[in-house]
Amino acid sequence: MKKLILILLPLSLLAIACSPAQSDTNVTFTASTEKAQNKQANTATVNLVSPEPQTEIPMGEAEMILEVVDSNGEPVKVETLDVSATMPMDGMEDMIGNVEVTPADEPGRFKATTYFGMQGTWNIVASVKDPQYQANQEFTFEVK
Template sequence: MKKIFLAIALVSTFLFSCSAQSGEQAAETSDSAEAPTEQAKSKPDGDKEGMDPSNTSKDIHLVSPKSAEVPMGDAELVVRVEKENLTPEDVSVQVSMPMEGEADMTSLAIVEPGDKAQEFKIKTNFGMAGPWTVQVKAKDAEPATLAFEVK
């Protein structure tokens, strides 16, 4: 009987502490709901993002889409790498979305040759609305970080 009472007390304490943390986290989330959006739209130099979400590298430039706002779901990005004779195997991409209190959400990225020389298509899926980051690295090139606001 004592073991059952002790088990019930432990489970009750655990459930109470989890629900208290969940309530605090919900309050923090609602207080800072606008912060991630503004952070994703701001460049390091303070200018607003929108026309060119890629201005972070001298070697890698975003060709398409022209806007930092993209729809949720499957997406195709096109980047230009200012280096000659690169193949899709020379280009690596990491797609992620920061998650408060958890590890970043990631998405698979497939790199294919583009329609023009030095261009590469990046096929990915933005599975959730919010701020996403696409990090593009290429052999012998300065890496680029592209920021998107997924709607």
């Protein structure tokens, strides 16, 4: 979508330059492009900085560092990051772990603290809530 806007923008400038008689059409077109741009959220990615994705996590309190990056891999400062910790259970509802999320020192980074109260597979879902960026990332931890 970002690419499309980048292509449309020079085209609209070209249209204004070439046909001043059709200014009414151009005004409408520009307005709708602006609206689309405001509504469009860029897709971001949430990376797990620590712990290493493959490490075995001991039961108990755990701390994760998560980083939000844009499509170029550059950290982006987003307003909030939602993090959930759940464990699928056989024949029961998912177990839910409380997660406390606080911004870390570096831009785009967050510290998420949770408590793994049971051994097994935990799913961590991190989602970005920001007017400009959207991301939804899942990580799996094997808690021993």
